[in-house]
């Protein structure tokens with residue numbers, strides 16, 4: 579695990595000393611948008627028009643943020659239009675590492691892609707990255723924005739009609755996202771990376787207060803927002819699917835398991851069972867990454883054997899829709 583300082587790689591762990599033992603996530607740096615005609619998006623600069631074969635996605639199957647982009651690539655029919663390269667599960671002294679030089683840039687490490695895009699880049703070398711092969715740069719390294727681009731930029735090329743960010747639900751989706759991002763998606767990291775008891779207790783309480791609230795919400799509605807699957811559901815899903823296998827034990831989020839929540843667990847299974855989604859879930863990569871990459875949390879690197887998860891059991895979520 580490391581960080582780039584003026585384009586140079588330094589092997590160092592997160593600094594939590596200046597924040598009272600609290601893990602504080604940094605903002606993503608590359609914020610351009612792919613759009614149907616190359617017009618500028620809500621941030622960054624224009625010139626990134628949707629074209630088949632032009633863009634490449636770098637991911638880790640272990641990473642919940644990258645996982646969102648893999649799900650959208652799959653569900654929006656973008657697999658033939660946007661290539662993907664994945665790193666190996668362990669993130670050690672060189673950060674994210676490719677098993678062999680990546681076919682687009684010949685990189686051995688993800689940090690080299692950041693330096694190629696910006697030779698004086700300072701910051702973390704995170705996945706996902708959306709790379710533009712034409713301008714030889716990073717379009718975006720912010721998953722929440724990459725999934726919005728995937729949701730609509732290529733629709734005229736793919737003919738996809740599914741919309742995970744429909745205009746009539748946007749306000750509510752954003753409200754739900756905001757809560758889930760801070761308390762659940764990033765909440766588990768705040769719990770796991772805390773280095774004081776107080777910071778941990780604060781974070782773990784927030785995780786479970788929010789899961790309790792979501793359990794209640796999903797007891798009377800099938801999906802988080804409206805009566806259909808939206809990006810809010812996919813953003814929650816990538817944290818839920820890692821929860822019992824990793825966050826309960828490795829990040830000490832052990833007040834309850836997702837399995838202990840009847841509605842949340844059935845909801846998670848429904849999403850897992852959506853066509854194509856199971857192929858984006860690599861539980862071995864997930865477990866190997868977390869337990870093996872964070873030596874400050876798990877010095878032996880031993881990967882726990884369990885838990886046994888039955889993700890293909892019937893979910894019966896259609897009953898909730900009928901009751902509502």
Ligand SMILES: N[C@@H](CCC(=O)N[C@@H](CS)C(=O)NCC(=O)O)C(=O)O
Pocket residue numbers: 579580605606640641642643644673702703704705706719720721722
């Ligand atoms: N805000 C970013 C966060 C991405 C992120 O933190 N990815 C993690 C993997 S789960 C990473 O690459 N970490 C490497 C590091 O922090 O050095 C996003 O959502 O795209």
